[in-house]
Amino acid sequence: MALLEVNDLRTHFFTREGVVRAVDGISFSVDKGKTLGIVGESGCGKSVTALSIIGLIPKPPAKIVSGEVIFEGQDLTTLAEHKLEDVRGREIAMIFQDPMTSLNPTLTIGTQITETIRRHYDVPQKQANKKAVELLEEVQIPRAAERLGDYPHRFSGGMRQRVMIAIALSCDPKLLIADEPTTALDVTVQASVLDLLDDLRAEHDMAVIIITHDMGVVAEVADDILVMYAGQVVEQASTLDLFDRPEHPYTEALLGALPQIEGDGIREGRLTAIPGRPPDLIAPPPACRFAPRCPYAGGDSCTEQMPELREVRAGHWVRSAHPTCERAGDRAPEGARA
Amino acid sequence: MNERTPLLEVTDLHKHFPVREGWLIERKVSDVKAVDGVTFALAEGETLGLVGESGSGKSTTGYCVLQLLKPTSGSVKFEGTELTTLGREEMRKMRREMQIVFQDPYSSLDPRMTVGDIVGEPLIVHGIGTRRDRGVRIRELLDVVGFNPSFTNRYPHEFSGGQRQRIGIARALALAPKLIVCDEPVSALDVSIQAQILNLLKDLQRDLALTYLFIAHDLAVVRSMSDRIAVMNKGQLVEIGPAEQVYTNPQDDYTKALLSAVPIPDPRAMKERKAARRKLRHALAEGV
Numbered sequence: 001m002a003l004l005e006v007n008d009l010r011t012h013f014f015t016r017e018g019v020v021r022a023v024d025g026i027s028f029s030v031d032k033g034k035t036l037g038i039v040g041e042s043g044c045g046k047s048v049t050a051l052s053i054i055g056l057i058p059k060p061p062a063k064i065v066s067g068e069v070i071f072e073g074q075d076l077t078t079l080a081e082h083k084l085e086d087v088r089g090r091e092i093a094m095i096f097q098d099p100m101t102s103l104n105p106t107l108t109i110g111t112q113i114t115e116t117i118r119r120h121y122d123v124p125q126k127q128a129n130k131k132a133v134e135l136l137e138e139v140q141i142p143r144a145a146e147r148l149g150d151y152p153h154r155f156s157g158g159m160r161q162r163v164m165i166a167i168a169l170s171c172d173p174k175l176l177i178a179d180e181p182t183t184a185l186d187v188t189v190q191a192s193v194l195d196l197l198d199d200l201r202a203e204h205d206m207a208v209i210i211i212t213h214d215m216g217v218v219a220e221v222a223d224d225i226l227v228m229y230a231g232q233v234v235e236q237a238s239t240l241d242l243f244d245r246p247e248h249p250y251t252e253a254l255l256g257a258l259p260q261i262e263g264d265g266i267r268e269g270r271l272t273a274i275p276g277r278p279p280d281l282i283a284p285p286p287a288c289r290f291a292p293r294c295p296y297a298g299g300d301s302c303t304e305q306m307p308e309l310r311e312v313r314a315g316h317w318v319r320s321a322h323p324t325c326e327r328a329g330d331r332a333p334e335g336a337r338a
Numbered sequence: 339m340n341e342r343t344p345l346l347e348v349t350d351l352h353k354h355f356p357v358r359e360g361w362l363i364e365r366k367v368s369d370v371k372a373v374d375g376v377t378f379a380l381a382e383g384e385t386l387g388l389v390g391e392s393g394s395g396k397s398t399t400g401y402c403v404l405q406l407l408k409p410t411s412g413s414v415k416f417e418g419t420e421l422t423t424l425g426r427e428e429m430r431k432m433r434r435e436m437q438i439v440f441q442d443p444y445s446s447l448d449p450r451m452t453v454g455d456i457v458g459e460p461l462i463v464h465g466i467g468t469r470r471d472r473g474v475r476i477r478e479l480l481d482v483v484g485f486n487p488s489f490t491n492r493y494p495h496e497f498s499g500g501q502r503q504r505i506g507i508a509r510a511l512a513l514a515p516k517l518i519v520c521d522e523p524v525s526a527l528d529v530s531i532q533a534q535i536l537n538l539l540k541d542l543q544r545d546l547a548l549t550y551l552f553i554a555h556d557l558a559v560v561r562s563m564s565d566r567i568a569v570m571n572k573g574q575l576v577e578i579g580p581a582e583q584v585y586t587n588p589q590d591d592y593t594k595a596l597l598s599a600v601p602i603p604d605p606r607a608m609k610e611r612k613a614a615r616r617k618l619r620h621a622l623a624e625g626v
Binding site: 216261266 | 531586
């Protein structure tokens, strides 16, 4: 049985302008010890998905209008807030993008780590402190015992993210959700934080959901990948299969839009830009949401009917009427991709 | 390319910021050497990529080139004219030739000005053309950057990040400059939009013979734009050379570490890179 199973989750925001369908029918599961990457551009609903799982969406305006989040056999969407608080932090932990704002600047980091431990376990402060030092050592913060009394401003961005990871790990969670955990960090710091996360996942046998806009980051850490577009899953596959044989025109275009670091003709060449921009989620396109930007759409079902998420080969799911494997000649119409 | 007279010549550029301490009576205790002896030249029509991590001094270098920050010492020559000793008025005239595109298209455009006014303002400042001429020029500029010219009376908040960056680029082009400093022009944008803007910058360079000083932290973005690349760390250039050479055969340890840390969208290659970078990190840690 999967550790976490999300079934047809829909989270909508009820605003004055209308209903924003931020997450619109998402299903996936994560197994123990595995890393799932959720990738997509801003506004695709990846963060709202994460916040919906642990019940941190702002209500109102947001509301989970349907679907289930089954964690260890229990539906979290129907759980009372005080019960959910026992799960949050202890069973499922989350780290956020910005290590500069997610720590409280007026409390020492020792206080911030031990408050989580003491919320969930009935231990004296002294023992919690001891655990905090161990955690800081585990995330490789030098002179851990001395640094317990320091305030967040004494730490660099990368170090703060390590402190956040220490807090997330303090109760030995079974699932860690990392929302853009390295986006605010420099590339060398990002590399060490990603390596650390991967080591910790292996040691603690945790499941990890990593949410990012960076195709390079998911290629590096994820076992399986979910590509989101306009509130929906458009493609889902194992990491290797997704990068070897992307099926959805959006995934394909996204990979083509990435500048490469090695190869020939990089300077002279042009990137494959995706024309237009993601749709307005108050009034999304009636059928396939990618159709207005898709080089293969037009004159057929995908502008009239929403394609279902279907399995084109074992473990590879795609929501498109024109997956790569079904396209004649394997090429876009001339000029369509410019 | 190196044999031509350089358009821009920067020699031993320094920019130090004083660090002050004390309550009521402040005194200078030390200097932060943001730029610490940087030398490079830029030929006409060329793109030099300036890459580095946050705090490396790459943006400060860009600002010093345009004299938006006054360098502490060193020389900046544009077409042979020394900029660091120019007076205010003379420098203002020189700015017609050199413009900047900023990182954040959300905060770099005045929210109270219309798109047309934003793009046309440099023309007014430099007293170019009649009102009518300017209107024509504004529409032309917007058209060049792929922005619908019929939206000149709208305000920036009505547009997405990519569209706003097009407005910023149109403004930078208004005076037909020779040199544009691009300071992280795509780092606030999504990948698909980023590709549109990078393509636009390449097209403009080809059509208008522009010279770019392209500053960014994203190594792949810099690679795709640049003929030559300079790697900056702690205020100094640690390596400069043809893009291909710097990336495939880096000489400096910092450049190596930086390149090895970049996640690339290829899971198989990534496995090897991960192992290699762990090794490199250990080696560097032990070397210190």
